[in-house]
Amino acid sequence: MAPIEDPLLLLRHSIASGGKIIPTTSADSSEEAPLSKATHLVFTDPARVAVPIDAPTRFTSTEGKAVDVRSIYFAWLNRDFAIPEYNAVATKLNEEMTGAAAVHMFAFVERLVLFTYLEGAQEESEFIKPLPGDKDAAAGAGAAAPGAASKAAPAASGRAGRGTLDPRLAEIYSGERRMGDRNTVLRGIKPTDFSHVRKLAAPFMTRKPGGGPSAGVSANPTLALNQKPTRRPDPIILLSPSASALLRMSNAKSFLEGGRYTPPDHGSASTMLHVSRLIKDIDASRPMRFILVEGPEQFKPEYWNRVVAVFTTGQAWQFKNYRWSNPSELFKHVLGIYLGWRGEEPPESVRAFGHRVLACSVEKWRDPGQPGAETSRWRDREVVETIWKSIEANMRAKGWRKDAAPSSI
Template structure:
């Protein structure tokens, strides 16, 4: 599909979310059309953009391995179901497709893989400015995917023009850094050659047999590493409390208020891997929606010592699993580490946190939590470096 469009559906949806004016499914192309159930809708109306209406079956710039341009209905449906678990999301999609057929409509909702859905939701809510699945708008390289109002190109509806007239115009790098006249700095490359040493090659490039060839992955966006949590009810760390633990160094009971999500992400500065930006990690409790290549991105597995956790893993035998992936066990301070964990080998980091007591969550009462978290991150970072994670590349096999 063309990477440029007059009214880009992805940008419109992201802007409507930012403006807190949700898009509305309608059954007619008129701006005054009333709301309709998603199964009967033919268009999507955007109140934030002067009630602009776009077809719900239109393709978008969101590209997956299964489809080049995921349609608007599928994108909108994924956003509506952003906080539901993966099985419920899949079941809801199947129900909606059945309702579409019953209503005599055409098209269907495409199921997105869990990494694709997380990447989409993160971009739509504005938590990320880049996406490996969104094709940039024509002529804007990677910047068109960032969702700015000024990114819409072509002829603009007069009502939208009134809105866009209030946007702040940003200069490009020529006008900001060099003035109106572009400057040719190509001669600097020749002068710098003497001082710049060739960067060491990523292990993936050595397999080509040419150590002097540039890495084939150097220009690609590094995928997000994945951390798997234990789905066991006895686990001290679940999706409900893992973010506060890993990002803030603060343990709270998992039965407290959760995020309502089936997956989430945390960020961590890892300067030995990427000195310029924090690394974003995807956290999920199971690999049910994994594609085979996702296993190369798994950097840690949290476990309680129960082998049933691994029945759907690529490596179902714990000793074999922990030859490939770092294990993390977190228990109560003073309790004995389970014999199963000890028997699975030295590739499992064992940690202990203070028992939770009423009032122990106040400031300063859990000062040792941060020490435990730093130890976990140190082990994960060392394992990632050993596996080949770099600023612009991930391992092709673990």
């Protein structure tokens, strides 16, 4: 069999037949070399052919430039990578070649067309220039075999990579059923533009001014029946960022959810926690998820309507960035909670806040290895239940419901 000279056809044929493709440092070598140092690509099937690795191919990019052999082969080797990962390995290869050359970074559509062609699922594309002999082959087949046979000749010629076909073969090829892969069957060779769907959906998404969340669907009962229920926002609990606070991000979950106090780890890097609690008087069917944060720096204005409790040590600097920086005003809107050691009085600043701040105390922490250290920890759950009952009562008073948060507090 005469050797195929076109690099694209060589690569396509080798992939189909399972022939070896070896990057080498010379045309005569058969020793595999790194792609960054290779000068030739050696194909072993159907006959040994060495192609310069920087030779241009018939594949053209969206800018109209011919893509070289190295870029085509490298893209095929990394065909399973997504675009970001492919760009990363291509950049690494370009760095290894120290600027002597650079592989082409294929766009999504270019990769799609290239892979479907190399896999044999596509013959023609705007990105792939026809072989010089294809037009002559099509004309010769058209003169010998009328009708459908004349249409099949160019594709068959492109498949074989040789000159004109026997007219009888061209007629046989005309009845051939083309097979496709998932790319050609499901996606095609061009991305589909769905921007027109936005215009079609606009009448269904329009809301009447001042009509509330369901105003846009009031005229259409079918949409109203299919509309998904609004998701209830999660309530928020603010912890004190003070280093002296007994309850921090590192131990809040085990205390509020597990009912056991442990000392805080001040090295914790967590900025947000979630704890779950069944609030029976608001929603007896499912637990509510509470968000715990130490500060309101990432708050949107409407988040303040979801704050149900603020843990404090009594230090005024904690409230500097709050919606209400004055503690007396803050605790008119939000429940305050102070957690201290049993047997110690709360600070004077906390007592000055009055009844709007719930003062709780836990047994002092002792090393679990000491005798009797665990005997007093049963009171932790009692303190936790007191805190949750106060939070629940405050939420009911502020208007929390099974399916909605209050619009203001």
